Amino acid sequence: MxxxxxxxxxxxxxxxxxxxxxxxxxxxxxxxxxxxxxxxxxxxxxxxxxxxxxxxxxxxxxxxxxxxxxxxxxxxxxxxxxxxxxxxxxxxxxxxxxxxxxxxxxxxxxxxxxxxxxxxxxxxxxxxxxxxxxxxxxxxxxxxxxxxxxxxxxxxxxxxxxxxxxxxxxxxxxxxxxxxxxxxxxxxxxxxxxxxxxxxQGRRLIPQRRLLSLIRKRETAAIHIPFVHSRMVAAMTLALLKEWPVLLLRESDPADVAEQFARHRPAFVEALPNSLMEWEELAEDPRRPFASVKVFSSTFDAIHPRTMSRLLKASDRRGALFFQIYGQSEVGPAVGRAYFRNSAHKANGRCVGWAMPRGAAKIRVVGRNGKTPSEKNPGFIEVAWDGLAKTYFAEQDRYDTNRNGHWWRTGDVGYRTRLGCLHMLDREVDMIPGVRSSLEVEDVVLSKLSELSELVVVQGPNSEPVPVICTVDDKPLDAGRWRAAVAAFPQLADPVQIPQAELPRTATLKVQRLALAARFAQRPGERA
Missing domain, CATH: 3.40.50.12780 (ANL, N-terminal domain)
Incomplete structure (x- = not known):
């Protein structure tokens, strides 16, 4: 066969x-x-x-x-x-x-x-x-x-x-x-x-199969995804049917990953966004673990331009690209966008991509207040296609509240440009008064401060936007460098620095923003 x-x-x-x-x-x-x-x-x-x-x-x-x-x-x-x-x-x-x-x-x-x-x-x-x-x-x-x-x-x-x-x-x-x-x-x-x-599950293979067609030879695919996640179904199916050697990674420690990549030289890497952030330091590793990578791919959560740029510059492959997929468990891959070595660092991280053609998902943005969605008035992002999940088990009513005919409301807010690019600004539940996009703030500041390993903007006890920061090796952050980096965001409160290990995370390493905000409201923590 x-x-x-x-x-x-x-x-x-x-x-x-x-x-x-x-x-x-x-x-x-x-x-x-x-x-x-x-x-x-x-x-x-x-x-x-x-x-x-x-x-x-x-x-x-x-x-x-x-x-x-x-x-x-x-x-x-x-x-x-x-x-x-x-x-x-x-x-x-x-x-x-x-x-x-x-x-x-x-x-x-x-x-x-x-x-x-x-x-x-x-x-x-x-x-x-x-x-x-x-x-x-x-x-x-x-x-x-x-x-x-x-x-x-x-x-x-x-x-x-x-x-x-x-x-x-x-x-x-x-x-x-x-x-x-x-x-x-x-x-x-x-x-x-x-x-x-x-x-x-079968329909969700369509857009991803086209992405994998960029690699013509049989080369190794390295997969670092939770083994129980719905993404694992598509990743394993496509790799095995293309007869690619598969490297299945459980460990995320950079030292372990560098050893595996140096030994197996993958051409395709799919991993969690937070794992890729953790692996940024390997761009300087003398073993050059990313030298063989033609395509980096990620979904699950927003990924910052700084991370994409550093990984792409560590590849020796001509035409290396980072393909970001925007989606969620309920909808699968909705839109996607490729980033390239010479431009990823200046990309707008909120532009998560365009609808993928021929049998893939459709996307629309619906006004939240009767007005046309725009950059200043973002709307609800909705997805429609036959790759939508069937239901929530034993919670049909909860599923139905998000379903309007063929369309599924993702819970994210954003807008589309005249060229059709979807800009995802925030989860609706994470929106903060006076902040256009918490994710945008994080993109910009992370690109300016290499000493930051994580930055999450959450709503404070008085509705103020509070930046919670983590640094490489938990070193103290220079207050002057911080002020210069956030000059364009005067609405931000003073930062709260915590050890990265204290960040509450989900199974796919997403930061639990509401839990973090609640904990911050109870205990301010250490001021930078």
């Missing part, structure tokens, strides 16, 4: 992640998958797999889940420590017709308990560390069964003990029924559970 044939099949029948490993093995079973960590479920498998071995492991796990009692249409919650086997477990559950519910390992016990209750007596696949964390949660009341992916625990079934279970024929779910459930970032409270179908 050719990758193009497999892709056409997905567009016709939908993307079923339980069938993907077998499909990818039929395209090229020898394609390598390299990990920077050991698998918890298969500790003896090593860190170098082929796609054929990967497919075999998924088939094996599907048989074990069936032997444990999991059946089609059941929901299987995956909550264990971060590991690439989370993706394998999701594929295995899908392969027998169950619906994987992917929960971030970063979620706390109270949040997990709330989501288990919402999902209504699912099977829980977890591990010893997480069971220890959940020791006060009444799992017997909230779940149908608990399965340990590694280790053993009283009252649970062990996947290891089910090794050698008979293989099971795959079960294909209907194209418009739930296939995978992931959750939102939870920046404003308990995360919502987003329901994806085979059709919606």
């Amino acid at each position: 050719k990758g193009s044939t497999a892709y056409k099949s997905i567009q016709k029948r939908g993307l079923h992640i339980g069938l993907l490993p077998e499909m990818a093995a039929a395209v090229n079973g020898s394609t390598p998958i390299t990990l920077d960590h050991d698998l918890d479920i298969f500790p003896g498998a090593g860190r170098h797999l082929t796609v054929a071995e990967y497919a075999e492991h998924v088939d094996d796990l599907a048989g074990r889940l069936w032997a444990a009692g999991v059946r089609p249409d059941e929901r299987v919650v995956l909550y264990k420590r971060a590991n690439a086997d989370l993706w394998m477990l999701a594929a295995a559950a899908s392969r027998i017709g169950a619906v994987p519910v992917n929960l971030s390992p970063a979620l706390d016990a109270a949040t997990v308990a709330a989501l288990l209750k919402r999902v209504d007596h699912p099977t829980l696949v977890t591990d010893e560390p997480k069971l220890g964390l959940l020791k006060e949660v009444p799992l017997a009341d909230l779940t149908a069964r608990v399965i340990t992916a590694s280790g053993e625990w009283p009252g649970t079934q062990s996947l290891a003990a089910l090794a050698g279970s008979p293989r099971v024929a795959p079960v294909v779910r209907p194209i418009d029924e739930a296939a995978v459930i992931t959750h939102t970032s939870g920046t404003t409270g308990i995360p919502k559970l987003v329901v994806h179908t085979p059709r919606t």
Whole structure:
């Protein structure tokens, strides 16, 4: 089977992640998958797999889940420590017709308990560390069964003990029924559970496949995305069907990343924006870990021009570009924009891109107050296409409040230029009186102060815009340099400096701005 044939099949029948490993093995079973960590479920498998071995492991796990009692249409919650086997477990559950519910390992016990209750007596696949964390949660009341992916625990079934279970024929779910459930970032409270179908997952491949066509040769793709995120579905599918060697990264420490990149020389890198910010320092690394990169790609959150510029200048590839995708779990990739080596540093970071043609999402901006949306009067950003998530699990009313016919209201505000570029200024809930765009302030100031590792503008207790800053190695910030950098923003209050480790973050490393603002209101902290 050719990758193009497999892709056409997905567009016709939908993307079923339980069938993907077998499909990818039929395209090229020898394609390598390299990990920077050991698998918890298969500790003896090593860190170098082929796609054929990967497919075999998924088939094996599907048989074990069936032997444990999991059946089609059941929901299987995956909550264990971060590991690439989370993706394998999701594929295995899908392969027998169950619906994987992917929960971030970063979620706390109270949040997990709330989501288990919402999902209504699912099977829980977890591990010893997480069971220890959940020791006060009444799992017997909230779940149908608990399965340990590694280790053993009283009252649970062990996947290891089910090794050698008979293989099971795959079960294909209907194209418009739930296939995978992931959750939102939870920046404003308990995360919502987003329901994806085979059709919606397949459609989301369209714009990204065109991006990957920029790399003609079979070169390594390095992927640093949470293994439970909906983005992982598209990233793994496209890389495997293009027969690209895949480097799956769990670790984000710059020293580890530099070693992996220097060894494997990826041509394509997709990572979280905050991880890319952390990796900026590698632009000066003598091993030149980014020298081979042709395309950097990121989504999830705003990324600053300074970061894009430093990474692109560290590449030796002709025509290297940074492709930013604007979207969210509910809509997938909505718009995109390419940034280039010689211009990224002066780009307007609020211009997140243009609608992508031929079968991709449509975008519009709707007035908030009856007036035409503009730069001075931003409106609500809305997206429409058949890649929209189907619903929020067990919260249909909440989903319906954001849905208007074919259009989905993202919760962001912005405007479109005469040339059609979408400018995203802020989340509606993060807007601050007197500030056009907190994200714009952050873009500008970060570009002027290389000693800043993070800057987040939040609303203070008196509605004033308060810049919360973190510096490289938590060094004190020079007050004079700060005043010069923010001269164009006289409305800003004095900055509050905190250690970067104290920033409240989501599972995808987004800063929880409302939580940060609330904590600041309670305890001012250290003044710079």
